[in-house]
Amino acid sequence: MIQTVLFDLDGTIVDTNELIVQSFLHALDGETPEPLTREIIIPNMGRPLVEQMEFFTGKKKWKRSFRSTASSILQSMMSS
Numbered sequence: 001m002i003q004t005v006l007f008d009l010d011g012t013i014v015d016t017n018e019l020i021v022q023s024f025l026h027a028l029d030g031e032t033p034e035p036l037t038r039e040i041i042i043p044n045m046g047r048p049l050v051e052q053m054e055f056f057t058g059k060k061k062w063k064r065s066f067r068s069t070a071s072s073i074l075q076s077m078m079s080s
Helices: 016-027 038-044 051-055 065-077
Strands: none
Touching: 016 038, 038 051
């Protein structure tokens, strides 16, 4: 009997790049000096989250929760 199933979400099952882009676009809507675009986000993927948020917003602290946004978007993608 199978008791545990583990998933590796590195793009095999879920398009994680799209998840990251959509999460940034949602979480930082109205928080950046200029509108954030995919062209700005993609080259910066892979850097530590705090560095990315500071880079995109120009702020040391940011208001919205990226992680909870990513979780919500992931659940929505999985149920589609």
